[in-house]
Amino acid sequence: MSSSSSSFSIKDLYLLAYNGACCLGWAGVLVLAVLEFCKTVVGSGVGAASAALYGQAPNLAFLLTAVQSAAVLEIVHAAVGLVRSPALVTAMQVSSRLVALYALVHSSQAQEQWGAGLMILSWSLVEVPRYAFYFMALLTGDATMKTPFPLFWLRYSLFAVLYPSGITGELTVFFSAASDAAFANAIPGASIFYGTLLPIIYFFGSPFMIFNMVGNRKSAFKKRFAKPPPAPLGLCWPVDDKGERSSTKVNQAILAAAVGAVNTNKAQAILRSRKWRFDYWKHLQALVEEQCASPEAALKIAQAGLDRAYELFEFVAPDGSTQSFKDTMAQPKDTKNPFYTMTIQGKSSTPKVEQCQVPYKGDTLSGDKLKQQVQVWVDYGTIEPSAGRAIMQCVDHPEYIKETIAKQSFVLLGAGSAMGPLLVLLSLGATVVAIDLDRPPIWQRLISLVRNSQGTLIFPVNVKPETLKTDEDICAHAGCNLFTQTPRIRDWLLEVQPGRPLTVGSYAYLNGALHVQVSLAMDAICRDLMEKRGSNNISLAYLCTPTDLHLIPKEAHDAALENYKEFQQKLYCALFQMIPGGKYLRKNALPPIRTGDGKDELYLVNGVSVAQGPNYILAKRLQHWRAIIALYKGHLVSSNIAPSTSTLSVVQNRTFAWAYEGMPYFRPYEIFAPETSNAVMSAILLTDLNTQNAKALSVGLVNPNQLFSTGAFHGGTWRCAYTIDSIGEASVFLYFGRLAAQSMKKDAPYLIGAAAAVVGAIYYGMGS
Numbered sequence: 001m002s003s004s005s006s007s008f009s010i011k012d013l014y015l016l017a018y019n020g021a022c023c024l025g026w027a028g029v030l031v032l033a034v035l036e037f038c039k040t041v042v043g044s045g046v047g048a049a050s051a052a053l054y055g056q057a058p059n060l061a062f063l064l065t066a067v068q069s070a071a072v073l074e075i076v077h078a079a080v081g082l083v084r085s086p087a088l089v090t091a092m093q094v095s096s097r098l099v100a101l102y103a104l105v106h107s108s109q110a111q112e113q114w115g116a117g118l119m120i121l122s123w124s125l126v127e128v129p130r131y132a133f134y135f136m137a138l139l140t141g142d143a144t145m146k147t148p149f150p151l152f153w154l155r156y157s158l159f160a161v162l163y164p165s166g167i168t169g170e171l172t173v174f175f176s177a178a179s180d181a182a183f184a185n186a187i188p189g190a191s192i193f194y195g196t197l198l199p200i201i202y203f204f205g206s207p208f209m210i211f212n213m214v215g216n217r218k219s220a221f222k223k224r225f226a227k228p229p230p231a232p233l234g235l236c237w238p239v240d241d242k243g244e245r246s247s248t249k250v251n252q253a254i255l256a257a258a259v260g261a262v263n264t265n266k267a268q269a270i271l272r273s274r275k276w277r278f279d280y281w282k283h284l285q286a287l288v289e290e291q292c293a294s295p296e297a298a299l300k301i302a303q304a305g306l307d308r309a310y311e312l313f314e315f316v317a318p319d320g321s322t323q324s325f326k327d328t329m330a331q332p333k334d335t336k337n338p339f340y341t342m343t344i345q346g347k348s349s350t351p352k353v354e355q356c357q358v359p360y361k362g363d364t365l366s367g368d369k370l371k372q373q374v375q376v377w378v379d380y381g382t383i384e385p386s387a388g389r390a391i392m393q394c395v396d397h398p399e400y401i402k403e404t405i406a407k408q409s410f411v412l413l414g415a416g417s418a419m420g421p422l423l424v425l426l427s428l429g430a431t432v433v434a435i436d437l438d439r440p441p442i443w444q445r446l447i448s449l450v451r452n453s454q455g456t457l458i459f460p461v462n463v464k465p466e467t468l469k470t471d472e473d474i475c476a477h478a479g480c481n482l483f484t485q486t487p488r489i490r491d492w493l494l495e496v497q498p499g500r501p502l503t504v505g506s507y508a509y510l511n512g513a514l515h516v517q518v519s520l521a522m523d524a525i526c527r528d529l530m531e532k533r534g535s536n537n538i539s540l541a542y543l544c545t546p547t548d549l550h551l552i553p554k555e556a557h558d559a560a561l562e563n564y565k566e567f568q569q570k571l572y573c574a575l576f577q578m579i580p581g582g583k584y585l586r587k588n589a590l591p592p593i594r595t596g597d598g599k600d601e602l603y604l605v606n607g608v609s610v611a612q613g614p615n616y617i618l619a620k621r622l623q624h625w626r627a628i629i630a631l632y633k634g635h636l637v638s639s640n641i642a643p644s645t646s647t648l649s650v651v652q653n654r655t656f657a658w659a660y661e662g663m664p665y666f667r668p669y670e671i672f673a674p675e676t677s678n679a680v681m682s683a684i685l686l687t688d689l690n691t692q693n694a695k696a697l698s699v700g701l702v703n704p705n706q707l708f709s710t711g712a713f714h715g716g717t718w719r720c721a722y723t724i725d726s727i728g729e730a731s732v733f734l735y736f737g738r739l740a741a742q743s744m745k746k747d748a749p750y751l752i753g754a755a756a757a758v759v760g761a762i763y764y765g766m767g768s
Helices: 010-044 046-056 060-069 072-080 087-106 114-140 149-155 159-178 181-186 190-224 248-260 264-272 276-291 295-312 325-329 367-380 385-396 399-407 422-427 440-451 471-477 486-495 513-533 554-567 571-576 614-632 654-665 674-691 694-700 704-709 728-744 748-760
Strands: 234-236 314-316 322-324 340-345 357-360 363-366 409-413 431-435 456-461 502-506 538-544 549-552 601-606 637-641
Touching: 010 046, 010 060, 010 072, 010 114, 046 060, 046 114, 060 087, 060 114, 072 087, 087 114, 087 159, 087 181, 114 149, 114 159, 159 181, 159 190, 181 190, 190 654, 190 728, 234 513, 248 264, 248 276, 248 295, 248 614, 264 276, 276 295, 276 549, 276 601, 276 614, 276 704, 295 322, 295 325, 295 513, 295 614, 295 704, 314 325, 322 325, 325 486, 325 513, 340 440, 357 367, 357 674, 363 367, 367 385, 385 399, 385 674, 399 674, 409 422, 422 431, 422 440, 422 674, 431 486, 440 456, 440 471, 486 513, 502 513, 513 538, 513 614, 538 614, 538 674, 549 554, 549 704, 554 601, 571 728, 614 637, 614 704, 637 674, 637 704, 654 728
Parallel strands: 409 431, 409 502, 431 456, 502 538, 538 637
Antiparallel strands: 234 314, 314 322, 340 456, 357 363, 549 601
16 A cells, blocks of 8 residues: 555545544643653652642643543444454443543542552553554554554553553552542442442453453564565465465355355355355355255265365476466376385384273273273263264274274374374384374474384385485485375375275364365375275275364254253353353254255254364365265265364463363363373274274265264264353353462352453453
8 A cells, every 4th residue: 555645545544534633642641641740750759640640730631531532433443344343342442441431530539549640651651552553554554564663562562561550550440439439429339330340350351351462462473573485386275366375265266166066046145255254154054054955965065165176276386387286186197206115113112002092181091991981971971972882892892903903004194193193003003104294303203103112104205215224314304295295195105005905094284274275185195095096995084173063963962952951040151141242152052954855854063163264164174075975985984073172282372271271161061181082083983994884874874964973072062052162251261260269269259250251351352
C-alpha cells in the first residue's frame, strides 16, 4: 500500500483518522498526567503525587473520559467488519475499561488514592504506542514488517510492566469505590460488584490476558525476524493469482471438488466462503453428511477429493521446472539417483517382549492386570468397547505378536514421530523400514534405538552401504525427504523386502500447511505401493485424531446424551453457559443422519477444534479418503482413533497444557502419556492385522466411514457431554480453581471460577 492518500479506501482513511485521534488523545492524557506528577512529586512524594493526578491535573479528567469512551467505536468496528477483531471479545475488553472509568469518575475515594494515578499512567503508556502502531500499520500496509521497529517493540513489550501495573491500579480503584459509602449508596450492588466480583474476575482473568500477550509477542517477533523462505522445491502448494503459495483457496477447491461429486450446491457454498478459517468445519460436516447417503457417495467424494489434490499441487524440480504432482508421480523411475538400502540388526541382550504390555502411570501393565484396566476405561467411557476388545485380544493371543513380527515388515513414514509405534515394534523384535528426514540427529536416535533392541532397521542411504564404516558415516548419509524426493522414495520402497507383506503406516506430522503436503506425499507412496505390490502384500495403518468429524456407534451417542443431561445440572456448567455467544459447553450429541435409502441411521460427532485450522483437517481428510478407498479395493486397513496425548509439541503450548489438566473434570476424559498411547494403539494395530478381513469388513459396513467407528481409543471425546472445542476455556478455569482449592483447602474456588467465567472472558484473548 502506498502512503499517498489516493491509495487508501474510505475505510482505511476513517481508521487512520480514528487511530490518529485516539493516539493524540491518549498522548494528551499522558502529558497532562506526567506534568502534574512531576510538579507534585518533589514536595509530596510518589504516593501523594499519584493520588493527585485525576483531581488536580487541568482538563485531564475530561480528556481521559472522552478518549476512553471513544473506544466504544471499536466494538462497532468489529461488529461491522471494519477490523478483524472478534466483536464479543472487543466489547468485553472495552467494557472492562469503562467499568473502571465509571468508578473513577463517580467515587471521590477512588480518585484520591495512589492507584488512580497508577491506572491512568499505565493506560496512557499502553495506548499511545498501541494506537500509533495501528496508525503506522495502516499507513505502511504491513503491521509486522513495515512498522518502525521502536514502535513495534513498544507495542509488544510494554505490556510486561504496564499490564500488571494497570491491573494493580484498577483493583485499588475497585476497592476504594466499594468502600465509598456515597458511591455504594447511589448504585445498588456496587459494593459487591466492585469489591468482590470484579477482583475475583481479575484474579482468574489476568493470567489469560498477560500470557496471551506473551504469545502474541512471540508470534509477532518470530514473523518479523523470520528468515526468507527457501526457494520452492518438491511438493508445493500451487501459485495463486497474487503469485503466492497460499493454502486457503486450494483447501476450499479440494473440498469443493470432493463434495461436488455428489452435490454441486454444497460445492459452490464452499467456494463462496469468505471466512474459511472459521467456517471450514461447517462445510466439512456437510461433506460428511453427503458421504452418509450411501457407500457409493462416500467413495465417490473420497476419490474426487484426492484426484483434485493431485491435480492442484505442484512439484518443483531442482532446476526450477514445475509440473502437477499427478504428472510427477506418473514419471518413469529415475535410475540415475537411486537410494541404496542399509540394514542394521539390533543385538541387545535384553529379551524381546513377547506379550502385550502397556506403560501406565509408572507401572507396566500386562495380562489380567492390563485387561482389568482396559475394562475400567471401557466402563468409564474413555474408550469404545471395540477398542477394549482389540487390546484384550492382543493380551489373550500372544501369537499375534510372534506371527505378525515373523511374517511381515512395517514401513513407518515418519519413523521418529512421537505418536508412531517405532519403540513398541523394536521392543517386539520387528523389522522396521524407516522413512525420516535426512538429518544426522534423527538417525543418531533411530540407530541407537535399534542397536539397543532385537529389532531390525532398514532405511535408505544416498551412497553404497559398503562405503559407510561408522555410525557417524551412516547418519550423514541416511534418510530422505518426503517433500522433495517423493518419487524416489516410492521407487525404493517398491523394491524393499520383495515378496514380504508390508504394513505401511503414515505417521509423519508437521504444523500448518506443511501437514497437508506431507500427508499428500505419504498418500502418493501408499497409493502406488498398493497398486504395484498388490492387496495381499500391502496393508495400511493410520492414527486418526479425536478432533475430527467421525461416525460413531449409537451407544457412544446415547452415552454423550446421558452425560449432557447430568452435567447440565452442575452449577459450574450452568454459569459457564451464561457467557454470551454460545461458544462454551456446546452439546456433543447430534441428531442422527438417515442414509439415502432411509433404512439406517448414522450418528456423528463433531470433534473438530476450530483453532487447529482447515489445513490440519484437510491433511487428516486425505488419510480418511485413502483409507476407505483402500478398504473397498480389498486392502487391510487399520485406522483407529488415538487419544489426546501429552506430547511435547502439545504441552509446550501453555494454554493446551492447562486445558489438559482440567479436561478430566468432564467425564469420561483422560489425557494419556505418549508411551501409553503408543502401546495401546500398537496393540490395536496388531489385532487388526491378525483378525481383520477387508472384504468382509467392507461388506458389513453400512457406510465406509464406519471404518473409523471401531477400535476407537478416543480418550472420552465421543461420550463427553460437550464438544471438545467448547470445553477448553472451562477446563483451564477448572485447573486454576483446583490449584486455588489445594492452597486454600476448600472447594469454594470452583464456584469462584464459575462466577469469574461469566465476565472473565473480558480478558481472554486480550492483546490479540
